[in-house]
Amino acid sequence: MARLELANVSKSYGAFDAIQNVSLAIEDGEFAVFVGPSGCGKSTLLRLIAGLDPISDGAIRIGADDVTRRPAGTRSVAMVFQSYALYPHMTVFDNIAFPLQMEKRAKADIRQQVERAANTVQLTTRLKDRPAKLSGGQRQRVAIARAIVRKPDIFLMDEPLSNLDAALRIEMRSELTQLHKTLGATMVYVTHDQLEAMTMADRIVVLNGGKVEQVGTPMDLYHYPANRFVGGFIGSPPMNMLAARVLGNGAFDVAGVGQVVMPRLGRKLAEGVAVTLGIRPEHLGSDVAEGGFTARIMPHNVERLGAQTMVHARIDDQNFTCVLSGDRPLTQGEAITVGCKADRIHVFDESGLTVAKA
Incomplete structure (x- = not known):
């Protein structure tokens, strides 16, 4: 796992400044949550960290490495999206194993890594099934297991629970929090739901209009908001x-x-x-x-x-x-x-x- 550092990161689309001069450090093993209203730039910032979009200015470091201009595939990050992005014709085993197969790993190594990841997300008995036979929560677990087998320095999650019903979201919130503790991983999680942010995060990054309004623990933001926006957004x-x-x-x-x-x-x-x-x-x-x-x-x-x-x-x-x-x-x-x-x-x-x- 590794420390993530953003230094004066900006992203513009023509005249529109989606991300404005963001500087932020996420420590090794920390669970950080980006939260804010729709259009605030939280998913854009996650894509910049992943390398899916190039930044307009600034620098991104993972551990001691400057990855600002590196392609996404070389950044040692794994991303879990809102949509499960599973291959419907493949079994759960093959969906989880896919990134290892692309790296041409030995079959014995692939099996060992897949079984270990499946056990972590409680899918050991479903490895032979195809995604159509799984519930929404189980499909999201497959996507998370596929990220786990890559053994990335940083996990990036873009609203992974938003397609689930209310009861399942509560269950998966608890499971993701426990997964973070089990892996000791550095995780960056994006959500518009401040309740998810409050219950899961070590620290919350509140974004608005492409800018960071405040960074702090959930209780810091609740009791000591830096401004009216944070005070009004945090709390339900x-x-x-x-x-x-x-x-x-x-x-x-x-x-x-x-x-x-x-x-x-x-x-x-x-x-x-x-x-x-x-x-x-x-x-x-x-x-x-x-x-x-x-x-x-x-x-x-x-x-x-x-x-x-x-x-x-x-x-x-x-x-x-x-x-x-x-x-x-x-x-x-x-x-x-x-x-x-x-x-x-x-x-x-x-x-x-x-x-x-x-």
């Missing part, structure tokens, strides 16, 4: 965003709510400054404490999920969501008071950067 349901203006004496004038006194936050900011307050739905509760945010809301939809009750309302014509613990006896159209402690509130400036957190 998304963070509530409320327009506000700083008043004197540590208070805020919050649109649609009124004056909210949060001395520790307010004293960090100049009077009259326009800001956005970010509050996670799960940090709101009906047990309102002093020294934080409090609002009276009118639910227009209540989702009772058993372990949680999700309340949807509007404040200043913005969506406002609360996730309350337990099965709450709430009904649509019945006003409730919710609040959040000040130390869980994020403040973003007019450009979207984080400026304060109590």
Whole structure:
């Protein structure tokens, strides 16, 4: 396995800059996840690492080797795609063995490597079957086993679970995480699903518009987002965003709510400054404490999920969501008071950067 380093990597298609000056280091054995909305450049960046597309500027290093201009086949990377890309006329064994057969390995070596990889992904009993007889999850395991037998320095995975149903995605998430631990491999995984990123990654790379917004552990990004974009993208349901203006004496004038006194936050900011307050739905509760945010809301939809009750309302014509613990006896159209402690509130400036957190 090896360390991956990107130095000022850019990719342009004519006048369109798909990747803009990305510098990033992924350590040996790390599970890194690229996450962001559709069109943010995460799959493009993965293709640049794989060598499937040439970069416009910058450098890519795998271990001590500069692979910037090397063809894909010489980079010691293995890629698993969203589509399984299996040969339907071949057995599972032959699909897994294909890259070794292309290298003209000895038959005994091929059999040993295929059986070892199949055992790793729990496909030992299906080696004689063709892909048509397999479930979606099993087909994806074949694609992963085919990558394993190459013994690459780096595994690259481009939304490998997006074609699976919800229950199977959860199962495969766990299996991929365990596979990473078993192999001790350097893995780079692309997804638009921030839940996958949060549950699988050692570190998350948040991309937006071809740029890196923030790199950090899942909990770093959750608790300390660098800006409004990261705060709103990481977390489910998304963070509530409320327009506000700083008043004197540590208070805020919050649109649609009124004056909210949060001395520790307010004293960090100049009077009259326009800001956005970010509050996670799960940090709101009906047990309102002093020294934080409090609002009276009118639910227009209540989702009772058993372990949680999700309340949807509007404040200043913005969506406002609360996730309350337990099965709450709430009904649509019945006003409730919710609040959040000040130390869980994020403040973003007019450009979207984080400026304060109590």
